[in-house]
Amino acid sequence: MKRSPVLKMAEKEKKIIDAAITIISEKGFSASTTSEIAQMAGVAEGTIFRYFKTKKDILRGIVIHLVKIMGEPLILDSFKKMLFTQNQQDLRSIIKALLKERLALMEVIYPMLRIVVTEAMYHEDIRKILYEEIVSKALNIFKLFREEMVAKGLMAGDIDPLAASRSIYGNLVALFVYRKFFGSMTRLENLDQDLDHVVDIIMHGLAAGRK
Amino acid sequence: MKRSPVLKMAEKEKKIIDAAITIISEKGFSASTTSEIAQMAGVAEGTIFRYFKTKKDILRGIVIHLVKIMGEPLILDSFKKMLFTQNQQDLRSIIKALLKERLALMEVIYPMLRIVVTEAMYHEDIRKILYEEIVSKALNIFKLFREEMVAKGLMAGDIDPLAASRSIYGNLVALFVYRKFFGSMTRLENLDQDLDHVVDIIMHGLAAGRK
DNA sequence: GATAAAAATGAGTGATTACTCACTCCGTAA
DNA sequence: TTACGGAGTGAGTAATCACTCATTTTTATC
Numbered sequence: 001m002k003r004s005p006v007l008k009m010a011e012k013e014k015k016i017i018d019a020a021i022t023i024i025s026e027k028g029f030s031a032s033t034t035s036e037i038a039q040m041a042g043v044a045e046g047t048i049f050r051y052f053k054t055k056k057d058i059l060r061g062i063v064i065h066l067v068k069i070m071g072e073p074l075i076l077d078s079f080k081k082m083l084f085t086q087n088q089q090d091l092r093s094i095i096k097a098l099l100k101e102r103l104a105l106m107e108v109i110y111p112m113l114r115i116v117v118t119e120a121m122y123h124e125d126i127r128k129i130l131y132e133e134i135v136s137k138a139l140n141i142f143k144l145f146r147e148e149m150v151a152k153g154l155m156a157g158d159i160d161p162l163a164a165s166r167s168i169y170g171n172l173v174a175l176f177v178y179r180k181f182f183g184s185m186t187r188l189e190n191l192d193q194d195l196d197h198v199v200d201i202i203m204h205g206l207a208a209g210r211k
Numbered sequence: 212m213k214r215s216p217v218l219k220m221a222e223k224e225k226k227i228i229d230a231a232i233t234i235i236s237e238k239g240f241s242a243s244t245t246s247e248i249a250q251m252a253g254v255a256e257g258t259i260f261r262y263f264k265t266k267k268d269i270l271r272g273i274v275i276h277l278v279k280i281m282g283e284p285l286i287l288d289s290f291k292k293m294l295f296t297q298n299q300q301d302l303r304s305i306i307k308a309l310l311k312e313r314l315a316l317m318e319v320i321y322p323m324l325r326i327v328v329t330e331a332m333y334h335e336d337i338r339k340i341l342y343e344e345i346v347s348k349a350l351n352i353f354k355l356f357r358e359e360m361v362a363k364g365l366m367a368g369d370i371d372p373l374a375a376s377r378s379i380y381g382n383l384v385a386l387f388v389y390r391k392f393f394g395s396m397t398r399l400e401n402l403d404q405d406l407d408h409v410v411d412i413i414m415h416g417l418a419a420g421r422k
Numbered sequence: 423g424a425t426a427a428a429a430a431t432g433a434g435t436g437a438t439t440a441c442t443c444a445c446t447c448c449g450t451a452a
Numbered sequence: 453t454t455a456c457g458g459a460g461t462g463a464g465t466a467a468t469c470a471c472t473c474a475t476t477t478t479t480a481t482c
Contacts, residue, residue, distance in 0.1 A: 012459090012460090026333075027333070028239070028240075028241060028329075028333055029239075029241075030239060030240075030241030030242040031241045033438085033439065033440085034439080034440060034441080035439085035440090043460075043461090044460060044461040044462055045440090045441085045461085045462070046441085046442080046443085046460070046461055046462065047459080047460055047461070048441095049440085049441065049442080050459075050460075054440080054441085055439095055440065055441085091417075091418060092418075114332055114333075117332070118239075118329055118332065120392065121325055121328070121329060122239065122325075124395075127392050127393065127396075128396065131392075131393050131396045132396075135393060150419075153419055154418070154419055155417055155418065155419055156415075156417060156418065156419050156420075157419075159408070159411070159412065159417060160408045163405065163408035163409060163411075163412060164412060164417055166382075166385045166386065166389055166409075167381075167382050167385065167409065167412045167413075167417075168417075169385055170378075170381035170382045170383075170384060170385025170386070171377075171378050171381045171382070172381075173381060173384070173385070174377045174378065174380055174381025174384070175377065175381070178377055181331065181338050181342075182338065182342045182346060184335075185338075185339065185342045185343075194374065197370070197371045197374035198374060198377075198378065200370070200374075201370065201374060201375060201378045201416065202378075202416055202417055203416045203417060203418040204367075204415070204416040204418055205412065205413055205414045205415040205416035206302075206366055206367060206370060206375055206378075206379075206413055206414060207302065207365070207366065207367065207414040207415055208361075208364055208365055208366055208367050208368075209367075223429090223430090244468080244469065244470085245469080245470060245471080246468095246469085246470090254430075254431090255430060255431040255432055256431085256432070256470090256471085257430070257431055257432065257471085257472080257473085258429080258430055258431070259471095260470085260471065260472080261429070261430075265470080265471080266469095266470065266471090
């Protein structure tokens with residue numbers, strides 16, 4: 001009786017997944033072809049169908065893989081660490097550091113993000129996974145963070161925590177999208193300047209007589 | 212010499228665009244077929260190619276349609292009116308009304324939005340149209356609005372106007388996405404309550420000792 | 423009603439696709 | 453050495469697609 005070379009199997013599968021991420025992220029799912037993926041992965045086209053029953057199954061494999069990676073304790077942990085062990089007493093610096101770190105992360109995982117966002121727009125089940133694995137967790141962490149900040153007297157206590165974190169993420173994504181998508185059409189400000197503006201608005205709002 | 216029935220022509224074109232929006236919004240651009248679109252529009256497949264040189268031109272047609280809707284005199288006017296002729300001296304109510312109106316519009320044109328957002332992620336030329344026809348215009352209108360508000364002493368004068376409008380739109384989209392995508396997974400608050408929270412944060416930020 | 427131009431049609435076409443399957447290759451065990 | 457079985461292959465296939473074009477239908481004008 002022969003034993004299957006499990007490790008090699010995983011390697012090939014990973015090669016295919018990696019190639020699929022690259023290609024699908026560039027052209028979208030339907031516009032990507034299995035022969036293209038096979039070529040980039042360095043395998044025969046037939047091999048793909050030994051690991052994935054259909055083309056759609058490749059996508060399923062990717063999305064679950066991606067959501068797991070993005071929600072991985074590693075990422076969430078570094079997030080937590082940043083929020084809680086920052087020894088500075090300055091909420092402003094904490095939020096700026098948080099935004100900066102998240103922005104860098106989004107930049108790194110952008111190819112994956114693009115696939116997940118696209119699929120999430122069209123499939124409820126993926127939105128559900130996304131919510132359970134990432135959104136709800138991020139919201140909970142923020143709630144803890146907020147409690148600590150309120151206790152320290154740094155953050156207003158009468159704000160709805162859900163609305164507050166939604167706002168922070170909204171600001172974050174707006175900045176990311178603007179710089180990523182429309183950056184080539186205007187003269188971009190220095191990132192740190194942009195961040196300072198955002199943090200300023202998040203902290204004190206737009207109304208007159210703030211400060 | 213014969214004259215072409217201009218009105219009927221526009222009608223057919225609109226039928227095709229409407230059918231395309233329905234189908235592409237459901238299945239994505241690449242997965243939608245021209246024969247399907249023709250069938251739903253009630254025209255022959257060949258007819259589509261009299262109005263749109265290629266399939267991709269249909270997509271461009273949808274984007275242009277969106278631009279027209281967003282920039283339509285009627286809507287833009289009501290937008291401007293809302294921003295400038297609001298006789299209340301209360302910036303808070305103005306922004307709330309603005310958000311509410313934009314939210315309702317986004318809801319109505321959601322199928323189209325989904326297509327445009329998806330394709331904008333993959334095609335620079337679509338991003339460019341969006342920027343020139345919508346983003347930059349919206350930014351300009353906001354700048355004027357801000358100047359007026361600052362003059363009236365309602366809005367802080369030392370805030371970068373680009374960052375400010377980006378922030379408002381970020382908050383708007385975050386609320387829309389949360390309610391639209393994750394609304395079924397949690398108990399949603401009343402929309403007006405949500406709006407009040409958002410406006411509160413936009414106005415005064417998260418820092419302690421605001422108000 | 424006659425005429426002609428424009429608009430609409432849909433069968434046809436070449437290109438492309440996801441997927442199949444008969445086959446090769448190779449590590450292992452007897 | 454031989455024989456086995458699964459991993460890997462890639463030419464082949466049926467289906468599907470965007471787009472064309474010769475033909476028919478509709479329309480406007482006299």
